[in-house]
Amino acid sequence: MKLTVLNSGSHANGYVLHNNKTALVIECGCPLTQVYRTIGFSTMKIAAALITHEHGDHGRYAEQYLNASIACYCTKGTAEGIKLKGQRKLTVCEMMKERAIGEWFFRPFPTQHDCNEPCGFLIYHRETGWILFATDTYYLAYRFPGLSQIMIECNYDTGILSENVSNGTVKPFVRERILGSHMSLENCIKTLKANSLKKVTNIVLLHLSGDNSDAEKFRDTVRMSTAKRVFIANKGMTIDFNKDF
Secondary structure (H helix, E strand, O other), X not given: OXXXXXXXXXXXXXXXXXXXXXXXXEOOOOOHHHXXXXXXXXXXXXXXXXXXXXXXXXXXXXXXXXXXXXXXXXXXXXXXXXXXXXXXXXXXXXXXXXXXXXXXXXXXXEOOOOOOOOEEXXXXXXXXXXXXXXXXXXXOOOOOOOEEEEEEEOOEOHHHHHHHHHOOOOOHHHHHHHHOOOOEHHHHHHHHHHOOOOOOOEEEEEOOOOOOOOHHHHHHHHHHHHOOEEEEOOOOOEEEOOOOO
Protein backbone atom coordinates (compact mmCIF):
# COMPACT_ATOMS: atom_id res chain seq x y z
CA MET A 1 0.00 0.00 0.00
CA LYS A 2 1.14 3.53 -0.77
CA LEU A 3 0.04 6.94 0.48
CA THR A 4 -0.01 9.78 -2.04
CA VAL A 5 -0.54 13.35 -0.86
CA LEU A 6 -2.57 15.37 -3.37
CA ASN A 7 -2.28 18.45 -1.18
CA SER A 8 -2.19 19.35 2.50
CA GLY A 9 -2.86 22.79 3.95
CA SER A 10 -5.31 25.66 4.13
CA HIS A 11 -5.90 25.77 0.35
CA ALA A 12 -6.65 22.11 -0.36
CA ASN A 13 -6.47 18.68 1.26
CA GLY A 14 -6.55 15.28 -0.36
CA TYR A 15 -4.84 11.94 0.31
CA VAL A 16 -5.04 8.62 -1.52
CA LEU A 17 -4.23 5.20 -0.04
CA HIS A 18 -3.76 2.81 -2.94
CA ASN A 19 -2.32 -0.45 -4.21
CA ASN A 20 -2.84 -2.44 -7.41
CA LYS A 21 -6.39 -3.43 -6.48
CA THR A 22 -8.00 -0.74 -4.35
CA ALA A 23 -7.87 2.93 -3.42
CA LEU A 24 -9.36 4.97 -0.59
CA VAL A 25 -9.55 8.76 -0.84
CA ILE A 26 -9.41 10.87 2.32
CA GLU A 27 -10.85 14.38 1.88
CA CYS A 28 -12.45 15.83 -1.24
CA GLY A 29 -10.57 19.12 -1.25
CA CYS A 30 -8.76 18.37 -4.54
CA PRO A 31 -10.22 17.82 -8.02
CA LEU A 32 -11.08 14.25 -8.92
CA THR A 33 -8.68 14.37 -11.87
CA GLN A 34 -5.79 14.41 -9.38
CA VAL A 35 -7.05 11.17 -7.87
CA TYR A 36 -7.42 9.60 -11.30
CA ARG A 37 -3.83 10.50 -12.23
CA THR A 38 -2.57 9.06 -8.95
CA ILE A 39 -4.15 5.67 -9.59
CA GLY A 40 -3.31 5.52 -13.29
CA PHE A 41 -6.93 6.21 -14.27
CA SER A 42 -8.01 2.80 -12.93
CA THR A 43 -11.21 4.41 -11.70
CA MET A 44 -12.87 1.17 -10.64
CA LYS A 45 -10.26 0.79 -7.88
CA ILE A 46 -11.76 3.64 -5.84
CA ALA A 47 -13.63 2.12 -2.91
CA ALA A 48 -14.82 5.39 -1.41
CA ALA A 49 -13.95 8.91 -0.28
CA LEU A 50 -14.05 10.01 3.37
CA ILE A 51 -14.69 13.65 4.34
CA THR A 52 -13.82 15.02 7.79
CA HIS A 53 -15.76 18.30 7.74
CA GLU A 54 -17.53 20.91 5.68
CA HIS A 55 -14.80 23.49 4.99
CA GLY A 56 -13.94 23.95 1.34
CA ASP A 57 -10.32 22.88 1.59
CA HIS A 58 -11.60 19.46 2.68
CA GLY A 59 -14.93 19.05 0.88
CA ARG A 60 -15.05 21.52 -2.01
CA TYR A 61 -15.19 18.81 -4.72
CA ALA A 62 -17.45 16.34 -2.93
CA GLU A 63 -20.28 16.80 -5.42
CA GLN A 64 -17.84 16.13 -8.26
CA TYR A 65 -16.89 12.82 -6.65
CA LEU A 66 -20.53 11.90 -6.06
CA ASN A 67 -21.47 12.73 -9.64
CA ALA A 68 -18.73 10.31 -10.75
CA SER A 69 -20.47 7.58 -8.71
CA ILE A 70 -17.81 7.52 -6.00
CA ALA A 71 -19.29 6.69 -2.63
CA CYS A 72 -18.65 9.48 -0.11
CA TYR A 73 -18.89 9.09 3.65
CA CYS A 74 -19.24 11.90 6.19
CA THR A 75 -21.27 12.93 9.24
CA LYS A 76 -24.75 14.43 9.00
CA GLY A 77 -23.40 17.83 10.03
CA THR A 78 -20.79 17.74 7.28
CA ALA A 79 -23.33 16.69 4.65
CA GLU A 80 -25.59 19.58 5.65
CA GLY A 81 -22.68 22.02 5.71
CA ILE A 82 -21.62 21.10 2.16
CA LYS A 83 -25.29 20.86 1.10
CA LEU A 84 -24.99 17.25 -0.06
CA LYS A 85 -28.25 15.99 1.39
CA GLY A 86 -30.10 13.52 -0.85
CA GLN A 87 -27.18 12.53 -3.07
CA ARG A 88 -27.51 8.87 -4.10
CA LYS A 89 -23.89 7.87 -3.42
CA LEU A 90 -23.66 9.78 -0.14
CA THR A 91 -23.66 7.85 3.14
CA VAL A 92 -24.09 9.66 6.44
CA CYS A 93 -22.00 8.08 9.21
CA GLU A 94 -22.58 7.84 12.92
CA MET A 95 -19.71 8.67 15.23
CA MET A 96 -17.83 5.65 16.61
CA LYS A 97 -19.75 3.20 14.39
CA GLU A 98 -17.52 0.97 12.24
CA ARG A 99 -18.24 0.47 8.55
CA ALA A 100 -16.82 -1.85 5.90
CA ILE A 101 -16.12 -0.85 2.29
CA GLY A 102 -14.59 -3.68 0.28
CA GLU A 103 -11.15 -4.33 1.77
CA TRP A 104 -11.39 -1.29 4.07
CA PHE A 105 -12.84 -0.69 7.51
CA PHE A 106 -13.23 2.72 9.10
CA ARG A 107 -14.71 4.38 12.16
CA PRO A 108 -15.37 8.13 12.50
CA PHE A 109 -14.69 9.82 15.84
CA PRO A 110 -15.38 13.40 17.06
CA THR A 111 -12.79 16.14 16.64
CA GLN A 112 -12.67 19.75 17.84
CA HIS A 113 -13.01 22.34 15.07
CA ASP A 114 -15.12 25.40 14.28
CA CYS A 115 -17.76 23.68 12.17
CA ASN A 116 -20.74 21.33 12.43
CA GLU A 117 -19.93 17.74 13.51
CA PRO A 118 -16.33 17.36 12.32
CA CYS A 119 -14.63 13.99 12.66
CA GLY A 120 -11.42 12.07 12.25
CA PHE A 121 -11.18 8.51 10.99
CA LEU A 122 -9.67 5.30 12.28
CA ILE A 123 -9.02 3.26 9.13
CA TYR A 124 -7.98 -0.36 8.64
CA HIS A 125 -6.59 -2.35 5.72
CA ARG A 126 -4.71 -5.61 6.14
CA GLU A 127 -1.64 -4.14 4.43
CA THR A 128 -1.48 -0.90 6.42
CA GLY A 129 -2.84 -1.98 9.78
CA TRP A 130 -4.76 0.63 11.77
CA ILE A 131 -4.36 4.20 10.52
CA LEU A 132 -5.23 7.24 12.63
CA PHE A 133 -6.31 10.20 10.50
CA ALA A 134 -6.88 13.41 12.46
CA THR A 135 -6.77 16.93 11.06
CA ASP A 136 -8.29 20.33 11.87
CA THR A 137 -8.65 19.69 15.58
CA TYR A 138 -6.85 21.32 18.47
CA TYR A 139 -6.82 18.11 20.53
CA LEU A 140 -8.04 14.51 20.53
CA ALA A 141 -10.17 13.21 23.37
CA TYR A 142 -9.37 9.54 22.68
CA ARG A 143 -6.50 7.08 22.75
CA PHE A 144 -6.17 4.60 19.91
CA PRO A 145 -4.61 1.18 20.63
CA GLY A 146 -2.73 -0.89 18.07
CA LEU A 147 -1.89 1.86 15.58
CA SER A 148 0.43 1.12 12.66
CA GLN A 149 0.23 4.48 10.84
CA ILE A 150 -0.54 8.00 12.05
CA MET A 151 -1.63 10.93 9.89
CA ILE A 152 -2.05 13.90 12.22
CA GLU A 153 -2.31 17.67 12.01
CA CYS A 154 0.70 19.68 13.16
CA ASN A 155 -0.43 23.16 12.17
CA TYR A 156 1.57 25.74 14.11
CA ASP A 157 4.22 26.50 16.70
CA THR A 158 3.04 28.71 19.56
CA GLY A 159 6.27 30.72 19.55
CA ILE A 160 6.10 31.43 15.81
CA LEU A 161 2.41 32.30 16.09
CA SER A 162 3.00 34.73 18.97
CA GLU A 163 5.83 36.40 17.06
CA ASN A 164 3.60 36.78 14.00
CA VAL A 165 0.89 38.41 16.11
CA SER A 166 3.46 40.80 17.60
CA ASN A 167 4.79 41.87 14.18
CA GLY A 168 1.32 42.18 12.66
CA THR A 169 1.58 39.25 10.24
CA VAL A 170 -1.30 37.49 12.02
CA LYS A 171 -4.29 39.37 13.43
CA PRO A 172 -5.22 38.66 17.08
CA PHE A 173 -8.67 37.34 16.13
CA VAL A 174 -7.03 34.90 13.68
CA ARG A 175 -4.75 33.74 16.49
CA GLU A 176 -7.79 32.97 18.66
CA ARG A 177 -9.38 30.93 15.87
CA ILE A 178 -6.17 28.98 15.31
CA LEU A 179 -5.83 28.18 19.01
CA GLY A 180 -9.39 26.85 19.16
CA SER A 181 -9.47 24.86 15.93
CA HIS A 182 -6.00 23.61 14.95
CA MET A 183 -3.33 21.44 16.55
CA SER A 184 -0.03 22.91 17.68
CA LEU A 185 3.32 21.17 17.51
CA GLU A 186 3.21 20.84 21.28
CA ASN A 187 -0.24 19.24 21.32
CA CYS A 188 0.70 16.98 18.41
CA ILE A 189 3.61 15.56 20.39
CA LYS A 190 1.46 15.17 23.51
CA THR A 191 -1.17 13.33 21.46
CA LEU A 192 1.39 11.01 19.93
CA LYS A 193 2.91 10.21 23.31
CA ALA A 194 -0.54 9.52 24.78
CA ASN A 195 -0.86 6.59 22.38
CA SER A 196 1.22 3.45 22.09
CA LEU A 197 3.71 3.90 19.25
CA LYS A 198 5.19 0.42 19.54
CA LYS A 199 3.75 -0.84 16.23
CA VAL A 200 3.77 2.49 14.38
CA THR A 201 5.64 2.46 11.06
CA ASN A 202 5.00 6.00 9.79
CA ILE A 203 3.94 9.36 11.22
CA VAL A 204 2.80 11.91 8.63
CA LEU A 205 2.34 15.52 9.75
CA LEU A 206 -0.60 17.21 8.03
CA HIS A 207 -1.92 20.70 7.34
CA LEU A 208 1.12 22.82 8.33
CA SER A 209 0.37 26.53 8.43
CA GLY A 210 2.05 28.59 5.74
CA ASP A 211 2.93 31.37 8.20
CA ASN A 212 3.12 29.73 11.62
CA SER A 213 5.11 26.55 11.06
CA ASP A 214 8.65 25.36 10.35
CA ALA A 215 8.55 22.07 8.46
CA GLU A 216 12.11 21.00 9.17
CA LYS A 217 11.80 21.83 12.88
CA PHE A 218 8.46 20.02 13.11
CA ARG A 219 9.77 16.88 11.42
CA ASP A 220 12.95 16.75 13.48
CA THR A 221 11.19 17.50 16.79
CA VAL A 222 8.55 14.82 16.27
CA ARG A 223 11.18 12.34 15.10
CA MET A 224 13.30 12.92 18.22
CA SER A 225 10.21 12.71 20.45
CA THR A 226 8.92 9.45 18.97
CA ALA A 227 11.94 7.67 17.42
CA LYS A 228 9.76 6.93 14.36
CA ARG A 229 9.84 7.65 10.62
CA VAL A 230 8.30 11.11 10.27
CA PHE A 231 7.18 12.83 7.06
CA ILE A 232 5.75 16.23 6.24
CA ALA A 233 2.73 15.85 3.95
CA ASN A 234 4.03 17.69 0.89
CA LYS A 235 2.03 17.96 -2.32
CA GLY A 236 2.75 15.10 -4.71
CA MET A 237 4.74 12.92 -2.32
CA THR A 238 4.22 9.15 -2.24
CA ILE A 239 5.48 6.92 0.56
CA ASP A 240 5.28 3.23 1.36
CA PHE A 241 2.47 2.72 3.86
CA ASN A 242 2.66 -0.96 4.71
CA LYS A 243 2.72 -1.98 8.35
CA ASP A 244 5.67 -4.29 7.70
CA PHE A 245 7.80 -1.78 5.82
